[in-house]
Amino acid sequence: MKVGILYSRIRRDEKLLLNELRERDHEIVKVDVRKQRFNLSDPPEVMTDVDILVDRCLATSRSLYATQFAEAYDIPVVNDHATAEVCANKVKNSLALEGAGVPTPNTDVAFTKDAALESIEDFGYPCVLKPVIGSWGRLMAKIDSRSAAEAILEHKETLGHYEHKVFYIQEFVDKPGRDIRVLAVDGEPIGAMVRSSDHWLTNAAKGATTESIEVTDEMAELVETASDAVGDGLLGVDLMETGVDENGDPSGYTVHEVNHTVEFKALNEVVDVDVPARVVDWLETTARNETEVTA
Amino acid sequence: MAECVECGAEVALHDGIEIGEIIDCSTCGAELEVVDTEPPVLETAPELEEDWGE
Secondary structure, eight states: OEEEEEESSBOHHHHHHHHHHHHTTOEEEEEEGGGOOOOSSSOOGGGTTOSEEEEOOSBHHHHHHHHHHHHHTTOOEESOHHHHHHHHOHHHHHHHHHHTTOOOOOEEEESSHHHHHHHHHHHOSSEEEEOSSOOTTTTOEEEOSHHHHHHHHHHHHHHSOGGGGSEEEEEOOOOSSEEEEEEEETTEEEEEEEEEOSSSOOOGGGTOEEEEOOOOHHHHHHHHHHHHHHTOSEEEEEEEEEEEOTTSSEEEEEEEEEESSOOOHHHHHHSSSOHHHHHHHHHHHHHHHHHHHHO | OEEOTTTOOEEOOOTTOOTTBEEEOTTTOOEEEEEEETTEEEEEOOOOOTTBOO
């Protein structure tokens, strides 16, 4: 098959993907979105005859537009635009999870500093303030006091882009020093890892240590529902354990977000599964299904 | 080998470099983007943007 990779930076994740595709003799077209011009009706020439496009854009804004243009040109793209729209925005992400009955941290959205302060006081301290669009744990604030809340809100209101004036306030989940990332394709887990840190942020990008974890039936069920809630695809589903039972096992989970241009290099290093091979297996199946639909 | 556009030092490249890949200059620490491979050409990598991520 001929695979187009939408990108602006080749990370280790994209290299793993490219190597696996080449090993299987697939034709690859690297589409640097920074160099393209997206006309309303005519696709960039480099995209015209690919069997499938894979959105690996590092910039969320480019991912959203590029996938929408691909669909306008009737070029199959994974993940699709609707999934990107939901996953790229924490408000839409949380609403989708809540709407599907997936346990997710309690969250308020407020448009003014005063309304946000009311939410923060209702949640109590600590609680968490997150940017609506953002990744890798950046611009996350754990708020421990009213004075900290006032300062952070004033800074966001005064210095921020208009999206920082949409205040996303969330309960603080007292997780056991770790969270769980499950990589899944159309709701089926490929592998999972725990990300541990002494810091309250446990993103791998923040330096958390990682190790593999078995996907339990309960986790798998949540991942399948969460994946379906955002429109399926190649996704990173992030869960936190909400407590432990008398045997020391997790007594419940909450899903805090689903990622649509998911990185998997860290997972590939800790699990026995060949992650890029499983991703390409899924790509081949998806491309075949798309071809059958359009034939 | 390629030249660092920040400090002019020679930068060692590993096998299988890809256009679009980012490498660090071991001399000055600059992040460099591979913009060509035959022959290898490096440019200063873009600064981190707020909407980058996964």
